[in-house]
Amino acid sequence: MGMATSFLPVWIVMFPMVMTLVIYYVEQHNERMRNALAVATSVVTFLSVLSLYPYIMAGNIVEYSMFQLLPNLEISFRVDILSFSLALLSSFVWMLVSIYSIDYMCKEHGCNRYYPVLIITLASCMGIFLAGDLFTLFVFFELMSLISYVLVVHEESLEALRAGYKYLIMTIIGGLALFFGIIITFELGGSVSLGGPALITVPSSLAFFAFISFLIGFGMKAGMFPLHVWLPDAHPVAPSPASALLSGIMLKTGAYGLLRVIFHIFTPGMLQDAGWMIILAVVAIITILLGSAVAITQDDLKRRLAYSSVGQMGYILLGMSILTERAIIGNIFHIFSHAFMKSTLFLAAGAIILKTGKRSIRELGGIGRQMPFTMFAFTLAALSMIGIPPLSGFLSKWTLSLGAMDAGLPYFVLVLLVSSLLNGLYYLPIIIAAFFGAEEGHEHGLVKISEAPYKMLIPIAILAVSCLLFGLLPTNLPFDLSRVAADYLLRGGF
Amino acid sequence: MNITEILLRLHQNSYYFFAIILFVIGFHTMLTHNNLIKKVIGMNIMDTAIFLFFVSIGYIRGGRAPILVPGADYLYVNPLPSALILTGIVVAVSITAYALSLIVKLYEHYGTVDAEEIMRLRGGETL
């Protein structure tokens, strides 16, 4: 492993950060250049992550320590298979979303704010996934959370500002909880490194506080009940590409953090023996059922998608609480498949909103006939959400269920089934109405609604096809990565 | 300890005793009186009480002024507290002057030296 490779994580994080400044400078003069630079940055970032593939798959771990802030507290990077998988996923979706943004945002105000923020959020997201210790993770986590506030309130409407305020307060609470958890870890373990042996191996009341703090801090981001309250408000008010990223990628940073905490700070065995995992399992089940059930009652399309995200994050949390190998595979794979599905859904919803200006599901009758391509992608992703084979959502649920059976917890499977049923209840009516419902607006004269521009359709198409492909093919990259990552987490090797 | 003993002790330490009483009087005046001038007077009483206390630390019964004459060997009082208190008096005087000038200015603005009244004129917070 050469010097260049070990420096690559820093490059992946720093390059978009520097480009943010470049974009900020360029956009004062040239808007087209700005868009091109934003896309180019995300493409280069994706390719940089991808270039790590051979090293990582060969079983290497890339480590790089940048500088020391305080004794035993440093900014460092460390790429193992789990980091790599999620960084790859994020940069891929980010690339597609930035391409999509070009046409979506061209009619919006404040683009000069949007693009730099989009890119710096990418940088901080990469920072979270590639962090080599809990402190670095925390720094980038805070950065991402605070900066994505700008995305949430982009519209600057009263509703957006109110949702943004809720988001901000929850972010601070989460950040403080994380801070508390990290500092207890530091006090008990003397370090916060993620690479070494587990830092807290003996249950104590302080360790329990640390666990709860981590649960609050990361769970807040992941939309865990009862800390999900900000999510259904904040995600829908953002511009659609930003919603896709918020729901598709940024929620996953919480799940990622929890995985790291469970496997590197504590040990899974200790957490299970102490009975603390039950807390996670219970909130996960509540999150699943609550998110799915409330989604049914929502009329706003994006709000319904946001509640659906709450439910889906519950699956990921549930997978974590079961801790058998197949459950962890299912958990990581669901991070992938949910990212693809939810991004597809939000981007498709964005295309519909852009073209029709309608957000209410009741008004979307017949939209499938006017925008067949968009709605087809939407349908594919929605079916995948419900868990219809052979889509990727099915595969993740199947693996999760197998994992639950391995652990001898069949009623978890029941929860998954009930939630799938609920998913069907809120996704199918949209699809049925879109393709078979009566069109509205004819009385005002015919308004011909066409498909969105191709720069928006291509990302949607790629994501939707991914949902199909990664369920259809028995061996595919995300599933392989999930398998290896689960193996790495559980056994500490390849 | 019977009553005569207590009285005897009070007599022996009467400087301290009265200094503390004065201190409390000054303290009380400063905090409870609304008249700004009275507050300043209270402040001065308090300061004077402390000076009394401080100087009496150095006082030795029967001691003479600490002017040393070669060859003479007699008891003299500790000069250090007195010297220090000179500084203290200077400070107290300057603070008094400053406080009084502030009161003059306040009177120009409000037409009263009553804290309650000023508070009422300002409408709200306590002085």
Added chain:
Amino acid sequence: MNATHHLSALAIVLPLVCAFLMPLFDRWRRGWCTPAALGALGFSFAASAAMAWQVMTAGPFYYRMGNWPPPWGIELYVDYLAVFTALTMTGVSLVILVYATKDLLHELKPGLLGWYYTLYLLLIASMVGMALTNDIFNLFVFVEICAIAACGIISIKATKECLEAAFKYLVLSALGSGCLLLAIALLYMVTGHLNFTFISQALPEAMRLYPNNILAALALLLVGMGVKAALFPLHVWLPDAHSSAPSPSSAVLSGLVIKIYAVALLKLLYQVFPPGIFEATPVLTILLWMSTMAIIAGSMFAIVQEDIKKMLAYSSVAQIGYVFMGFAIVDPSALTGGILHVFNHAMMKAMLFLAAGAFIYCTGVRRLSDLKGIGHTMPIPAAAFTIGALAMVGIPLTNGFISKWYLVLGALHGGQPVFASVILLSSLLNGVYYLPIIVNAFFGEPQGRVAEPRPLPRQMQVPLVVLGVGCLLFGLFPSLILGLASRASQALLGL
């Protein structure tokens, strides 16, 4: 005794002398005032830096004024804490003074600038003196100079509010000084010394003979310094005084002056009183709970404020609580955190007050809700305010995070996790009142005077930039100052 040793005295004396030259300059050579004031402070700062270098490389040293040996002469003790404090005081006040040169032309009546410099230099000299002195009566003299000068830089802007606030401050400050002097008298009574070193040697024996005297002295000290440092519930004078004063005065009062009393109390508690006193009396527990109340109540009051400077003033009430909490948890990490917070908060709060001053200078707007959209029209002050606010909340990579890290670590390490959670709760409250201001500043259309502010002079921009960069710099590279703070705490705890 080498040349650096003399600097310790000169760092105090030169600003003092300069202070009294200011009125003369003001009369005959008006153009000299500003350069002379800046030069005097700059010298003090350089001297502090040289002393810091000396102390870090060769260890603490004593300096005898006029070469009179103690216990007769006055002695300066230049140790880690002293140079740390002196550096903080001179450095931050120098930056504030640069800002003041322009801002005061606008805030004061013409012809008062020279007098303001007099008061300002007196104030800084007395604070450096308090930091360095090793003599308890000398400390009292500096406390008094500091008190008068501090009131002076409020009342120099002769508006109704300022006069009233200055009077309130003066009365309570005099009360505090009285308590302090009585405490000194009680200590002198039982030990016969005024020098810190000698008192601390004599105290264990005196403690056995006259415990009541020492307890009374301790209580008086706590009240005296508590009033002056605005430790809740003795903070009543602070919000009015700090909000009505001219902005540079507010910055120096909130950023530095209340801290110096906390440091003085720290010196007395740890260097003069015998360690046994902490076991014999619950003084530290009292301090701990007072600081807890200060942190919570200060933040609560700050939330409901509408005036930007008043909000910042209440925030100072909370932040001084952090400092005292660090002092009262007997743990090296917490003490380091408390000492470090003296410096960090000085930078943050000075920057916040200067940014608020810039808003007021350019637009005349003080109400928080009227500052909508100010981020678009005044980017530099708004950015500085943002950095300061984030540092207040304790976002990582700002200097506020570092002091919070040490405080919480110390609370956990000292076996008092309750206080760790108090600090976290207060960070949340800080977020509740600081972040909406930032959001309001950057999202929303500027209206009225906010839309068309007058330009901000360069002398006022530079200090904001310097402090903003400083907050980030010391957040990224805390080791620049951390060595001094942690050695100071170890020296105080006798490790």
